[in-house]
Amino acid sequence: MRHLISILLENEAGALARISGLFSARGYNIESLTVAPTEDPSMSRMTIVSIGSDDVIEQITKQLNKLIDVIKVVDLSEAAHVERELMLIKVRAVGKDREEMKRMADIFRGNIIDVTDSTYLVELTGDSVKLDAFIGAIDNDLILETVRTGVCGVGRGDRILKA
Amino acid sequence: MVLTGAEIVIRCLQEEKVEYIFGYPGGSVLHIYDELFKQDKIKHILVRHEQAAVHAADAYSRSSHKVGVCMVTSGPGVTNAVTGIATAYTDSIPMVVISGQAPTHMIGQDAFQECDTVGITRPCVKHNFLVKDVKDLAVTIKKAFYIAQSGRPGPVLVDVPKDLGVDKCEFDYPKSVTIRSYNPATKGHSGQIKKAVQLLLEAKRPLIYAGGGIILSNTADRLTKLAHMLEVPVTNTLMGLGGFPATDKQNLGMLGMHGTYEANMAMQHADVLLAIGARFDDRVIGHPEDFASVPRKIIHVDIDPSSIAKRVKVDVPIVGNLNEVLDELIAQLKASEGKVEPKALASWWKDIDGWRKKDSLKYKMGKEIIMPQYVIEKLYEVTGGEAIVTSDVGQHQMWAAQYYKFDKPRRWLNSGGLGTMGYGLPAAMGAIFANPKTPVACVTGEGSIQMNIQEMSTCKQFRLPVKIVNLNNRYLGMVRQWQEMFYGNRYSESYVDALPDFVKLAEAYGHVGMQITKPADVEPALREAFVKHKNELVFLDFLTDPTANVYPMVANGKGLSEMVLAEDL
Ligand SMILES: Cc1cc2nc3c(=O)[nH]c(=O)nc-3n(C[C@H](O)[C@H](O)[C@H](O)COP(=O)(O)OP(=O)(O)OC[C@H]3O[C@@H](n4cnc5c(N)ncnc54)[C@H](O)[C@@H]3O)c2cc1C
Ligand SMILES: Cc1ncc(C[n+]2csc(CCOP(=O)(O)OP(=O)(O)O)c2C)c(N)n1
Ligand SMILES: [Mg+2]
Numbered sequence: 001m002r003h004l005i006s007i008l009l010e011n012e013a014g015a016l017a018r019i020s021g022l023f024s025a026r027g028y029n030i031e032s033l034t035v036a037p038t039e040d041p042s043m044s045r046m047t048i049v050s051i052g053s054d055d056v057i058e059q060i061t062k063q064l065n066k067l068i069d070v071i072k073v074v075d076l077s078e079a080a081h082v083e084r085e086l087m088l089i090k091v092r093a094v095g096k097d098r099e100e101m102k103r104m105a106d107i108f109r110g111n112i113i114d115v116t117d118s119t120y121l122v123e124l125t126g127d128s129v130k131l132d133a134f135i136g137a138i139d140n141d142l143i144l145e146t147v148r149t150g151v152c153g154v155g156r157g158d159r160i161l162k163a
Numbered sequence: 164m165v166l167t168g169a170e171i172v173i174r175c176l177q178e179e180k181v182e183y184i185f186g187y188p189g190g191s192v193l194h195i196y197d198e199l200f201k202q203d204k205i206k207h208i209l210v211r212h213e214q215a216a217v218h219a220a221d222a223y224s225r226s227s228h229k230v231g232v233c234m235v236t237s238g239p240g241v242t243n244a245v246t247g248i249a250t251a252y253t254d255s256i257p258m259v260v261i262s263g264q265a266p267t268h269m270i271g272q273d274a275f276q277e278c279d280t281v282g283i284t285r286p287c288v289k290h291n292f293l294v295k296d297v298k299d300l301a302v303t304i305k306k307a308f309y310i311a312q313s314g315r316p317g318p319v320l321v322d323v324p325k326d327l328g329v330d331k332c333e334f335d336y337p338k339s340v341t342i343r344s345y346n347p348a349t350k351g352h353s354g355q356i357k358k359a360v361q362l363l364l365e366a367k368r369p370l371i372y373a374g375g376g377i378i379l380s381n382t383a384d385r386l387t388k389l390a391h392m393l394e395v396p397v398t399n400t401l402m403g404l405g406g407f408p409a410t411d412k413q414n415l416g417m418l419g420m421h422g423t424y425e426a427n428m429a430m431q432h433a434d435v436l437l438a439i440g441a442r443f444d445d446r447v448i449g450h451p452e453d454f455a456s457v458p459r460k461i462i463h464v465d466i467d468p469s470s471i472a473k474r475v476k477v478d479v480p481i482v483g484n485l486n487e488v489l490d491e492l493i494a495q496l497k498a499s500e501g502k503v504e505p506k507a508l509a510s511w512w513k514d515i516d517g518w519r520k521k522d523s524l525k526y527k528m529g530k531e532i533i534m535p536q537y538v539i540e541k542l543y544e545v546t547g548g549e550a551i552v553t554s555d556v557g558q559h560q561m562w563a564a565q566y567y568k569f570d571k572p573r574r575w576l577n578s579g580g581l582g583t584m585g586y587g588l589p590a591a592m593g594a595i596f597a598n599p600k601t602p603v604a605c606v607t608g609e610g611s612i613q614m615n616i617q618e619m620s621t622c623k624q625f626r627l628p629v630k631i632v633n634l635n636n637r638y639l640g641m642v643r644q645w646q647e648m649f650y651g652n653r654y655s656e657s658y659v660d661a662l663p664d665f666v667k668l669a670e671a672y673g674h675v676g677m678q679i680t681k682p683a684d685v686e687p688a689l690r691e692a693f694v695k696h697k698n699e700l701v702f703l704d705f706l707t708d709p710t711a712n713v714y715p716m717v718a719n720g721k722g723l724s725e726m727v728l729a730e731d732l
Contacts, residue, residue: 010344013293014281018285055472062469066467066468066469068289068290068310068344071344
């Protein structure tokens, strides 16, 4: 099962290494990892997407909680949550593809944020499925490069992760 | 008061009432060593190899419940210490390691003896710090001591760049620290404890399985009280030996790979298992699927949630400090005025007595050749069970665990989790510093002892009367045993050729050496060592049966019920 794990941690040098080190040392899988400081600059908020059985995910949250720099951990996938990912995708846009790309970007509610004679840079946000769908929908040969931020997520309504 | 960083380090350690630092100097810690020189509250024990400093600090802690402290220089000092740190980490030993580092402005430039200490040690410490500003030094050391000894204990490393040693700031040692991201469990959940009491009282075949957590939390007395109230059998892990008196009639001995028949059979057949401060290690439960195939209810008490439900499914998890959980368990049990149903219990004890009749630790005595088990039995007799016994890793370790009856905690010091050969001798040194009046024996093998044999020199310098009991079978015996059992007698690289003359070697270091070759001489030699040479280090080189194997044995990956006994062969 795919899980979205949200972590509040001390914004300290080395904290990220402790977490990534834990995943590699124990053989846990990381699909994506995002991290940045919160409104309180002494803390960072991290979202990790991992795939594992319930037992493995339980160990992951316990092992994360054990790290001294980790303030709180929650498995967002346990209840209602929202997730978003940002993708920048550069595509070839010449000839009839130019119009087609514009149309696809519109359908997916993406923005074209940079234009040259032969390329578009499309910015797209959504859950990972939507970003995958966009990639699937356009002609693969036209993709020049893609950059994805990885998923960040938050619980809905009263589910709040705070120190 | 304005002090230099080096002064601050020493002052902090004094504030923590540190008696001994085990260490080895070098460039990056010279400022600190200079301050050490100028004071006399803390004694520094100069070892001969940094690994030994860490093992000695580790055993100082294991045998006293205080935090062990060691100090090493940057680069090779740290890398030499890593095995010791990892050893302490796997067995959850509270320790603070101070390491030197290249000066702050040179970090990252491949400076002389620079290494990424925080990175190298990260996976084998409870936590570590690189201090970048002298103003953070005191509070970091305070945190290190707090983290090392609270919750599930473990080693904490503080990396101190050389320039901090001369930087100055106002010194004020905090009385306490709080760390918002670190709040170890204390009290257990009362509702869960209630469920545990109910389960235990309804049990027909209850068993207490107690581990190193009992030793680490100093709760041997509480465990004993609980066991006596319930009148149920108790088995200890290798790390839990001494947590419940070995000579108590409710004790089934050690369980696991080399556990007794009765302990493993009880583990396999119990219907309610109370696991206390034990982590269902693979050397204990054998094959997890085989273990899980037997229906039983498991109550698991541990301070570390990640120890619970890691390898087996648990019915009643209780996260908390054993001090408080056991107190509440005992109180609730008292209040309930309940007893385990006497008829069921009597029948359970009958089963156990049947298993005990197998006498799974019996062995054949030789007339000509010394059996290693016999040496340990005699060691037990000669020391009246009062010695602290350290060991290395291998067959001798298992025989020490099986045949020396530990009635008290903190008497048995060994590397269980990492299985570090080379632990024994430096551990014996640490134990003597913590317990100067107690006899200390290091049970070792001719392979292991050579991994830190240079420490005989430290023992001379500090007059440490370790009794080295070398069960010399001329083989890396544990390896040879596996090769005999699982690799068709192909003894690949397990014969130790060209052994030194240990008697002369001991003498060369300024100690007493004896070689014992006949069974009849075992006891007299031990008496001579412990009585006549009470205050000296004695190297007792026992030439033992090279073919002896450790039994019982649950082969790797097999179920507990598939034990091999000596008599089966
Ligand atoms: C050659 C060899 C053979 C071995 N054979 C065996 C064998 O036959 N049998 C055997 O048992 N072992 C054997 N071992 C040792 C084995 O590898 C493990 O080290 C050992 O079984 C672990 O012991 P433990 O479960 O008591 O856990 P420990 O490693 O001692 O862990 C202690 C547990 O207690 C918890 N704890 C700590 N403090 C507290 C507190 N205050 N409150 C609550 N909980 C606390 C910790 O979180 C941890 O989970 C062998 C090792 C070697 C090298
Ligand atoms: C540092 C280290 N290297 C290798 C091993 C693997 N190992 C485990 S037991 C053993 C043999 C130990 O031989 P010895 O000290 O003579 O003890 P014996 O088994 O013969 O009693 C070895 C090599 C280990 N545990 N530690
Ligand atoms: Mg040997």
